[in-house]
Amino acid sequence: MYICPFITNSTYKMKRATTIIAIFLLAIASLEAQSPRVVLKSIVEGDKLKAMERLEKINIKTRNEMPEMCLLAEAAVLCMADQTLSDMMHGYDKFATHRESILTSENLEKVFKGSDISLEEIIQRIESNSYDAVKAENSEEGYRKYLALAIKGEHTELEDIKLQLEYVVHENVLKQRSVEACDEFIAEFPASKHVDAIKRHRAKILYDNAMNSSNEEILERFIAEYPDYERLSDVTTRLMDMRYKRIVRSENIEQMRWFVDLYPNYKEISRLKQVMANIEYPTLKDSREELEAFIAYYPNVRQISEVKSRLNICKIVEECNIGEIFRYIKQHGYEPSYTRMQRAIFEKHGQLILTDDITQVSLVRFCNKEGKVGYLNLEGRVVVAAEYEYRAYVGMGIPSDKSRDVFECLASRGLAIVIKEGKYGAINSRGEVIIPTQYRDIAFLNNEVACVVSTESNNNGQWNNTTYVCTTYDYQGTKLEDERRYETGYGNASLNNWDTTWFSTNVSIKDSLDEWEKSIYVNGKYVGTAYGGFHTLTPNYRWFQVKGDEKINVIARNGNVVTLNFHSYDIEIIYDNIIMAESISSGNRCVIDLDKQSIISKDKFREMYPMSCNMILVQYIDNSFGFVNRSLSTAITERYDRAYSFSCGTAAVIKGGIGYLINSEGKQVSATYDDIAPLAGHKGLYKVSKSGKCGIIDGNDQIVVPIEYEPAKTGHYTNDKLSSVQSVAGVIEWANGVKTTIFE
Secondary structure, three states: OOOOHHHHHHHHHHHHHHHHHHHHHHHHHHHHHOOHHHHHHHHHHOOHHHHHHHHHOOOHHHHHHOHHHHHHHHHHHHOOOOOOHHHHHHHHHHHHHOHHHHHOOOOHHHHHOOOOOOHHHHHHHHHHHHHHHHHHHOOHHHHHHHHHHHHHHOOOOHHHHHHHHHHHHHHHHHHOOOHHHHHHHHHHOOOOOOHHHHHHHHHHHHHHHHHOOOOHHHHHHHHHHOOOHHHOHHHHHHHHHHHHHHHHHHOOHHHHHHHHHHOOOOOOHHHHHHHHHHHHHHHOOOOHHHHHHHHHHOOOOOOHHHHHHHHHHHHHHHHOOHHHHHHHHHHHOOOOOHHHHHHHHHHHHOEEEOOOOHHHOOEEEEEEOOOEEEEEEOOOOEEEEEEEEOOOOOOOOOOOOOOOOOOOOOOOOOEEEEEEOOEEEEEEOOOOEEEEEEEOEEEEEOOEEEEEEEEEEOOOOOOOOEEEEEEEEOOOOOEEEEEEEEEOOOOOHHHOEOOOOOOOOOEEEEEOOOOOEEEEEEOOEEEEEEEEEEEEEEOOEEEEEOOOOOOEEEEEOOOOEEEEOEEEEEEEEEEOOEEEEEEOOOOOEEEEEOOOOEEEEEOOEEEEOOOEOOEEEEEEOOOOEEEEOOOOOEEEEEEEOEEOOOEOOEEEEEEOOEEEEEOOOOOEOOOOEOEEEEOOOOOOEEEEEEOOEEEEEEOOOOEEEEEEEOOOOOOOOOOOOOOOOEEEOOEEEOOOOOEEEOOO
């Protein structure tokens, strides 16, 4: 066969070049394998076989040029983790003997420069591995040999080695019944923490000898040497153990304190103090003196962070800086401490806070002891003097926005309703009267405020077909009209709520042929027709209906529309965008996630209430009450005959005819009462009855109004026995006319 000479020559040259390269690489590899550097690298990689192989390949020339580095490599190989104790001791001996020459070697840079490993790392491996092996053997002989080397090698754990040695020696001495061995230990380790134990052991040996001896001199000698033997450490240790076991089970706090004072260094003192703290904490009062004493005595118990928090609250209550209290509430929410803060403000400043949630307003409404209402800013300064009246707001019988307390200074409107001499007006956030207090009533209409002048009724005063004659203002206090007539009832287009400013800019609302209808467009595309206005559902959703259709349509701020087969009049906002509503077709009570457009629970709950304190009060299908969390899973296992939402960390519940307060863990935190219910308008306050008498307590089960007042008859619209207890101008008013000022 003919072969092209060119191809043959090229192939030959290629093979030759490949061979030269291979020889060159092998030479490099061979040279590298002879270096201590690669031995150390294999050690760090944990490859014992490769490390030993590379160590053996270090030639005489390298050993002569860098003997110290070769010794280091050899010591490190001998001290690898799975070597025998003998090899490790031999390896550490090599390192310790030549430590100084290794540390000062001029070849350090050649071995470690540019490497991922360091000399310190190799030394640490040699020391730690060899020491671990010695500790694993745990013999006095091993520790003594190793200590001699460690001192020479300036071992980083020298003190620990000494401690281990003295511990092992001490253990060996304790196993012997030799006074001489005890004396030798004390002489060798005079500062050891085990000396006392050895002395106790020595005393025990002499004591046993004495007790077994009939020689009077031996007994006298023991008495002379140990006159207080009952308080020697060994006996004391046994006694402490016996006393500890007895006392820790007794729950006798005085005995425990005696034990702590007598044996402050006992091994179980921390545990005992935790037991003591568990006993004392539930009865710990919210007094600065008691809390500071608790912290000083129990600095490391589980409850310490909570006690420090309570102490901080005590300081806030003592100082009673209103602005500081408001800042605390905005940061921590309404905790059980709020009722104390509220009481402190009333006692020091004479101001009862009426605002239900100060985190949502720019000014905070308060009532003084004379029953007059004013406003504080969030720094606690009076912006509006207490000159207005405090009464319940009934509102006009016309469609209006009542989504928030009309008495609060609302950020969205910048005004609040006030009453003077029975007449309504409005102020702005600076306290300026922008609508004079001369009107019979006020209602919020769309983007206006309507002030009632008079009414005309042709239907016995009922809401439907009642005509109101109003003066209208805007929210800046500018009068828009002197007279406008509103007729209540369906079919009046002038009452529709077509506030479209809430939507995103890509949503446009256009007039329709029917004045009750408006067409909705998103990015210019028609998505639906709303009938009768847009109504608030959640912060991110509104609802509307289509003419002739009972179903509700949910529209998001961005214009996304979802049709739900649920009643508009039966929607409860649970939290965020989670709602409960009743199905039109089946009557089922369903929990709906508007964001996911899905039903997350059906037929499980008969009723749900807005989330409070991260707890959701629910009524189950069997009519029992309970609490669930955000995921709707059970938060408190107990079920109740009746329950109320959490407020300031506590909730009122009734079970088996007994009422009491529970905390977020479901534990009872109050005395029991015949009946209990929240006091409307005051967070963390509860009206209670016992033995036919009524009063008020706070979330800490402290009596605010004595339980000594007669209740009125049960109201017509409720089974609540305490329905007659109402909060009016800082006074708790009872149906029989008796009043008692709150907090006094």
